[in-house]
Amino acid sequence: MLINISNHPSSTWTNLQMETALVQFGKVVDYPFPYINPENTIEQIRGLAKHTFDQIMKNFEDENIQIHLMGEHTFVFQLLLLFKQNNIRCYVSTTHRIVDQLDDGTKNVKFKFEKFRPYF
Numbered sequence: 001m002l003i004n005i006s007n008h009p010s011s012t013w014t015n016l017q018m019e020t021a022l023v024q025f026g027k028v029v030d031y032p033f034p035y036i037n038p039e040n041t042i043e044q045i046r047g048l049a050k051h052t053f054d055q056i057m058k059n060f061e062d063e064n065i066q067i068h069l070m071g072e073h074t075f076v077f078q079l080l081l082l083f084k085q086n087n088i089r090c091y092v093s094t095t096h097r098i099v100d101q102l103d104d105g106t107k108n109v110k111f112k113f114e115k116f117r118p119y120f
Helices: 015-025 042-059 073-085
Strands: 002-006 028-032 066-069 090-101 107-118
Touching (some): 002 015, 015 028, 015 107, 042 073, 066 073, 073 090
Parallel strands (some): 002 066, 066 090
16 A cells, blocks of 8 residues: 655546556555644654654554655655654655746646655
C-alpha cells in the first residue's frame, strides 16, 4: 500500500501515475498534508512530523505501508527521518517539467509523470 502524503490527492493524478502506483504498490490511500506555518520553529516542525508519523503508524499498523511524500522541505525531511528509522520506504514522484513562455510574460507549466523514485 502506498500512502500519499502530499498536497496532490491521488484523485488528481494522471492515469499513468495512478496505474503505475497500483502496479507497484497495489493500493493508494491519501493522507492529508498538514498546513505548515512559515513562522514555525524547527522544534514545532519536528513535533508536527512526529505527530503525523504516530498517526500514520496508528491508523495503518496492520498494513505493509510505503510512503509517497512531497511538500514543504523541512517537514518532509523530519518525517523522512522517522520513516527511515523505522525501515519504511519512501518515494517521490519524478516528472518532466514542460514550460511554455507566453507572449504576455506568464508561464504555462505542465508536469508529465515519469516514475516513483525512492528517497533512500
